[in-house]
Amino acid sequence: MTQDQGPETYGELNADVYDEWHAGLDPGEAVACLAALAGEGPAGPVLELAVGTGRVTIPLAARGVELHGIDASPAMVERMRAKPGGELIPVTIGDMADVEPATDADFALVFVVFSTFFFLLTQEEQVRCFANVARRLLPGGRFVLECPMPDVGRYTRNQNLEVHQVGLDRVRLVAVRHDPVEQRFDGHHVLLTNGGVRMAPASMRYAWPAELDLMARLAGLERRHRWGGWRREPFTAEGGHVTVYEKPAA
Structure with a gap:
């Protein structure tokens, strides 16, 4: 964060x-x-x-x-x-x-x-x-x-990218980095639409x-x-x- x-x-x-x-x-x-x-x-x-x-x-x-x-x-x-x-x-x-x-x-x-x-x-x-x-x-x-x-097994080289939604006018992705020492996930929800890109950070311990x-x-x-x-x-x-x-x- x-x-x-x-x-x-x-x-x-x-x-x-x-x-x-x-x-x-x-x-x-x-x-x-x-x-x-x-x-x-x-x-x-x-x-x-x-x-x-x-x-x-x-x-x-x-x-x-x-x-x-x-x-x-x-x-x-x-x-x-x-x-x-x-x-x-x-x-x-x-x-x-x-x-x-x-x-x-x-x-x-x-x-x-x-x-x-x-x-x-x-x-x-x-x-x-x-x-x-x-x-x-x-x-x-x-x-x-x-x-x-x-679920730390889902991370390759301590990073992961997932597709959460695909529609005619939008795609929602979640991109995350994993810090195994601090037990942290730091990422972004990324919403791609015809109107542009929207990003929202989200972190968890x-x-x-x-x-x-x-x-x-x-x-x-x-x-x-x-x-x-x-x-x-x-x-x-x-x-x-x-x-x-x-x-x-x-």
Whole structure:
């Protein structure tokens, strides 16, 4: 990430096309699982880190869950608030690593979906996020992460170029460089149209499941579940995982 980029950069550059690019993602399974988890723990509000355009937030709130959110990008939050129900969800603009929503309440559940935790670009930021989540959880509260398994095998000479969309008037590419020492992916979404070229940078610092577990232990959280997806299927290291950490009740 260059010096003129911050945690808000990706959202600010992509808010107007984010929903279009991810239109094939059905949030239904995530929403059902998160609603069930919210009902299993202590009574209290729920916090989403990096709410984005409300892909999960809005349908989860529609189930009666009291939701709060944090996001670094005002443009993404503006998109969310333009959707039915999105204007009713309180969102704080800020860095999700700080976990500082505009409420004094502690939370029964904190969650971050769709690999977004890896947008925290250093191990220090990721460890800080775990610690701050633990600080804001109620006893017995849970921290839920959806993360992909890092697929480093797809990179030849630590680089990769993929075609994500081909249409009559557009081609969308993703070009990525891999830094195995820093566990970093630095890349660009490149949209080629008759009107020109649009580029949007995206960087991630991936972490392996064992590393996430250690971050949780450092924060005083205990792993309760690791599933292969939102249907609570067994984790097989194929594709990704949903992991649930819990703050001890005593």
